[in-house]
Amino acid sequence: MEEKRLKENRHLREQLDKLLKEARRNEQTQTSFDDFSLSVVAAQGPKELFDLILHDQKKFRIDEIRLCLVDRFHEVERLLTESYQNKYHGLSFIDTETSNLLISDIPDRPVLGTRIISKYDWLINIEETSKYKSAALLPLKRGDEIIGIQLLLSEDATRYNKSDGTTFLQKLGAMIAISIENCINRQRTLELGYQDGLTNAYNRRYFDERLKHEVDRCTRHKTDLVCLFIDVDFFKKINDLHGHQVGDAVLVRLVALMTEQVRSSDIVTRYGGEEFAIILPETGIQRAHEVAERIRSKVEAQKLIFDDSTLGITVSIGLASLSQIRLQKGSDTQ
Structure with missing residues (x-):
């Protein structure tokens, strides 16, 4: 009888120790999650x-992470x-x-298991899918709107099971969604300080800061960069004859035309007054000439109508190439 009671006590102690260890692990996980x-x-x-999202989060026993916004x-x-200046590994947009x-x-809710790996590999661009044995898909929502998804991949088949609860993952997805939305809003606010109030092109301050970044990046990757400098011909005459309101409308239309002729990665800026500058990263002289000619001819073909009168405008365009400046500096030092 005594031996049986001792055996039961040992069994109870083992169960208690197991529960305490699990409680400590859960507490540590919760603390780590709170810190994260x-x-x-x-x-x-x-x-x-x-x-934080794509790298630091791996400390929660995650082997690979994909984020699609x-x-x-x-x-x-x-x-x-x-x-x-570099791409974020694991980040994509649709x-x-x-x-x-x-x-x-x-x-609408997190999904666990292995089927989601094959179902969403086209969306997240996963390589070597066979090495991952379990996964969790987290929808990122703000209100009723999906703003993205996050895929957590593990080589451990027991890491994410369909039978597991998803409350923790729901909280994680909600917190990440809020943080991403806040970051987007901060970037929008920051961008307002870099925009020209009239044309919505970037301003001279942004040009100076962005040019330095792009020159550093192109130097590091050994690629070329070209800046186009664009000036509206006889702009003072337009203001004198038609008034500043018409002159402002000309500048707004000019920015719209220039933006249509360049890539989304090119940077259109109002350099000052009727002068504009466009940064063309990873662009050689030949292509820059083509872009400049496209802008020049498009502007020349555009006819603006004000008070029943037609106004034609032209622009003069110059360019500067990073590779040519390097060559010039090299020859000057010889």
């Missing part, structure tokens, strides 16, 4: 935020990535024009 949550919410910019108005990718059906197929 505070860091994500406090992230000051896109790079810090994506480093919905870019409904073709601005999210630009706002979150243009200030960073838009509603080409991927609306795919977006509508994203679930």
Whole structure:
């Protein structure tokens, strides 16, 4: 009888020890999650935020992470990535024009298991899918709107099972979604300080800062960069004859025409007055000449109508190439 009671006590102690260890693990996990949550919410910019989401989050026994954001108005990718010179590994964007059906197929709640790896590999661009044995898909929502998804991949088949609860993952997805939305809004606010109030082109301050970044990046990657400098011909005469309101309308229309002729990665800026500058990263002289001619001819063909009179405008365009400046500096030192 005594032996039986001792055996039961040992068994109870073992169970208690097991429960205590599990409780400590859960407490440590919760503490780590709380610390991670505070860091994500406090992230000051896109790079810090994506480093946390795509890299630091791996400390929760995650082998690989993919994050895909919905870019409904073709601005999210630009706002979150243009200030960073390298691509974020694991980050991608989709838009509603080409991927609306795919977006509508994203679930409202987290999904666990292995089937989602094959179902969403086309969306997240996963390589070597066979090495991952379990996964969790987290929809990122703000209100009723899906703003993205996160895929957590593990080589451990027991890491994510369909029978597991998803409350923790729901909280994680909600917290990440809030942080991403806050980051986008901060970038929008920051961008307002870099915009010309009349034309909505970037201003001279942004040109100076961005040019330095692009020169550093092109130097590091050994690629070329060209700047176009554009001046409206006889702009003072336009103001004198038609008034400043017409002159302002000319500048607004000119920016719209220039923006249509360049890539989304090119930077259109109002350099000052009727002078504009366009940064063309990773662009050689030949292509820059083609872009300049396209802008010149497009502007020349444009006829603006004001008070029943037709106004034609022309521009003069010059360019400067990073490679030519390097060559010139090299020859000067010889």
